[in-house]
Amino acid sequence: xxxxxxxxxxxxxxxxxxxxxxxxxxxxxxxxxxxxxxxxxxxxxxxxxxxxxxxxxxxxxxxxxxxxxxxxxxxxxxxxxxxxxxxxxxxxxxxxxxxxxxxxxxxxxxxxxxxxxxxxxxxxxxxxxxxxxxxxxxxxxxxxxxxxxxxxxxxxxxxxxxxxxxxxxxxxxxxxxxxxxxxxxxxxxxxxxxxxxxxxxxxxxxxxxxxxxxxxxxxxxxxxxxxxxxxxxxxxxxxxxxxxxxxxxxxxxxxxxxxxxxxxxxxxxxxxxxxxxxxxxxxxx
Numbered sequence: 001x002x003x004x005x006x007x008x009x010x011x012x013x014x015x016x017x018x019x020x021x022x023x024x025x026x027x028x029x030x031x032x033x034x035x036x037x038x039x040x041x042x043x044x045x046x047x048x049x050x051x052x053x054x055x056x057x058x059x060x061x062x063x064x065x066x067x068x069x070x071x072x073x074x075x076x077x078x079x080x081x082x083x084x085x086x087x088x089x090x091x092x093x094x095x096x097x098x099x100x101x102x103x104x105x106x107x108x109x110x111x112x113x114x115x116x117x118x119x120x121x122x123x124x125x126x127x128x129x130x131x132x133x134x135x136x137x138x139x140x141x142x143x144x145x146x147x148x149x150x151x152x153x154x155x156x157x158x159x160x161x162x163x164x165x166x167x168x169x170x171x172x173x174x175x176x177x178x179x180x181x182x183x184x185x186x187x188x189x190x191x192x193x194x195x196x197x198x199x200x201x202x203x204x205x206x207x208x209x210x211x212x213x214x215x216x217x218x219x220x221x222x223x224x225x226x227x228x229x230x231x232x233x234x235x236x237x238x239x240x241x242x243x244x245x246x247x248x249x250x251x252x253x254x255x256x257x258x259x260x261x262x263x264x265x266x267x268x269x270x271x272x273x274x275x276x277x278x279x280x281x282x283x284x285x
Contacts (some may be wrong), residue, residue, distance in 0.1 A: 071083070092130075093130045094128035094130050095123050095128045095129065095130065096123075096128075096129050096130050096133055097121070097123075098121045098122045098123070100129070100133055101122045101129065104136070105122075108185050109122075111185045111186050112185050112186070114186075115185065115186040115187060115188075116165075116187055116188075117184065117185065117186075117187055125143070125144055125149070125184065126141040126142060126143060127141060127142055129141055143179075145177050145179060146177065147169060147176075147177055147178060149178075150178040150182075150184075151167070151169045154166055154167055155167065155168075155169055156168050156201050156202075158202050160202075163199055163200065163231060163232075164199075165187075165189075165199060166199075166201050168201075196217045199231065200217075203280050206280045206281050207280045207281070209281065210280060210281045210282065210283065211260075211282065211283060212279065212280065212281075212282065220238070220239055220244075220279065221236040221237060221238060222236065222237040223236035223237075238274070239272070239273075239274065240272070241272065242264060242269075242271075242272055242273055243264075244273075245273040245274075246264045249261060249262055249264075249273075250262070250263075250264045251263050251264070
C-alpha cells in the first residue's frame, strides 16, 4: 500500500508540473497577445477603430439577447426546448385520424378510398373529431356547406398544377352550394367537361394571348374521350417530331403565308420545336 501511495504521488507531481507549464505558457501567451494588441491598436487607422465600436456593440447585444431570450433547457435533447415535449403531451387530444372514422362510417370511407379525395383526411373538412368519438350522440361534427370552403383548394390560382380541378367561384354556379352538384366523398363532375379549359384554365388563359389562340387543343394533342372522365388514366399525347410543327411552319408549307415560316433543315435541327418554343405562347421570350 505504501508503494502504491508513492506511485500515485509521483503521478500527481507530474500532473502538477504539466499544469504549471500550461499556466506559465498561458500567462506568457496572454501577455504577448495584449502587448501585440496594443501595438496593432496604435497602428490601426482611426476610421477602423470607429467602425469596430458598433461591431462590438452589435456582438454584445446579440450575446445578451441570446442569453435573455433562449430558454435554459433549449438544446438539451435536440434543437428544441426539453420542456416542450411535456407541454405537448399535456395538451388535450383534438384529432384522432381517419382510421377511427372507419369503425362507424366504413361505407363512406370506402367510397372516399376510391375517389379523387382519397388523400384528403376526414378531419380536414369535418374538423377535429376527438370529442365526437367520445360522445357520438352528443357531439356531432360540422359538414361544410357554404361555398367558401371548397374554393380553398379549388379556386383558380396560377401556381396550382395544370389538370387540377379549379373554378372561378364568381362565375361557376354562383348561387348554388358546391355540395348541391358535387358529392365531396366521391367528387366526380355531374357532367363530363366539354372544353379543355374546364381543367386546364392556366394554359387556356395563356393560349388566349398567343398566336395559337385559334388552334384547337386537339390539333396538337391526340386525346381520347376517356380523358374527360378519367384524365389521369388516359393522358393526351404531345407532338414527338419536328415535322409536326413543320406542317404549318416549314417554308415549303402550303398553310397561310401569315404564319411564321422557317427552314426546317437548318433551324435548330437537333431539337424538337417545343424544346425551345413554348407552344401555348410561342412568341414569349
